[in-house]
Amino acid sequence: MIDILAPVIALDGPSASGKGTVAARVAAALEFHYLDSGALYRLTALAAVRRGVLFDDVEGLTEVARALDASFVEGVILLDGEEATEAIRSEAIGEGASRVAALAPVRDALLARQRAFQRLPGLVADGRDMGSVVFPQAQLKVFLTATAEVRAERRHKQLIAKGEDVTIQKILEDIQQRDARDSARTVAPLVQLPDARLLDTSAMTIDQAVRTVLGWWETVQSSRP
Ligand SMILES: Nc1ncnc2c1ncn2[C@@H]1O[C@H](COP(=O)(O)OP(=O)(O)OP(=O)(O)O)[C@@H](O)[C@H]1O
Numbered sequence: 001m002i003d004i005l006a007p008v009i010a011l012d013g014p015s016a017s018g019k020g021t022v023a024a025r026v027a028a029a030l031e032f033h034y035l036d037s038g039a040l041y042r043l044t045a046l047a048a049v050r051r052g053v054l055f056d057d058v059e060g061l062t063e064v065a066r067a068l069d070a071s072f073v074e075g076v077i078l079l080d081g082e083e084a085t086e087a088i089r090s091e092a093i094g095e096g097a098s099r100v101a102a103l104a105p106v107r108d109a110l111l112a113r114q115r116a117f118q119r120l121p122g123l124v125a126d127g128r129d130m131g132s133v134v135f136p137q138a139q140l141k142v143f144l145t146a147t148a149e150v151r152a153e154r155r156h157k158q159l160i161a162k163g164e165d166v167t168i169q170k171i172l173e174d175i176q177q178r179d180a181r182d183s184a185r186t187v188a189p190l191v192q193l194p195d196a197r198l199l200d201t202s203a204m205t206i207d208q209a210v211r212t213v214l215g216w217w218e219t220v221q222s223s224r225p
Pocket residue numbers: 013014015016017018019020021022038154155158201204205206207209
């Protein structure tokens with residue numbers, strides 16, 4: 001059951017900005033639940049590919065999202081009962097996720113599933129519309145970003161470590177294309193909300209970013225009546 005009293009920290013930001021890494025660490029430090037909302041769009045894209053549903057088939061994609069058999073168990077992501085943790089991280093599935101995420105009926109189909117993560121003692125949620133649509137009542141909203149060049153470098157390191165052969169230039173182009181699509185779409189676009197705090201991690205370590213969010217959370221906590 002959803003616990004609407006459970007506090008929410010919403011972290012939104014562009015691709016490869018580090019939101020997932022920071023959100024997971026903040027959640028671990030506070031012993032809060034963690035929602036990786038991008039994983040749901042990636043799972044929808046992967047399930048669509050596996051079922052032969054095309055990315056321009058809105059009805060088909062909506063049905064895939066509605067019927068998504070996905071679970072998150074201690075960092076392991078299952079799709080149809082099989083591990084999909086790594087499979088959803090490919091650049092191709094990221095691209096597909098960005099396309100399915102632009103469809104309003106797909107987003108609607110995934111909304112209740114995301115809100116069900118709001119449980120005591122609290123939730124840290126990362127994505128593009130955590131603070132605007134899914135948890136507009138979040139006690140702390142953060143817009144976490146970094147320059148496209150820094151993000152491309154970070155993603156490049158990540159992919160090289162996984163043995164993928166890809167150039168920084170290609171990653172930078174993909175990131176810029178995805179930023180444009182995620183920000184320009186009409187439904188739930190990626191924007192920095194007026195009530196979100198800006199965290200530019202271009203020149204920060206992961207630890208510094210995590211400490212900043214935890215510091216902001218303490219401030220929010222201490223100013224609550
Ligand atoms: N402040 C930082 N300094 C250096 N590397 C970082 C920093 N933050 C994140 N990283 C690294 O950048 C890479 C991308 O981070 P992460 O996957 O958390 O980004 P993301 O915003 O969740 O991406 P996506 O939106 O594509 O899921 C990871 O390898 C992570 O370790």
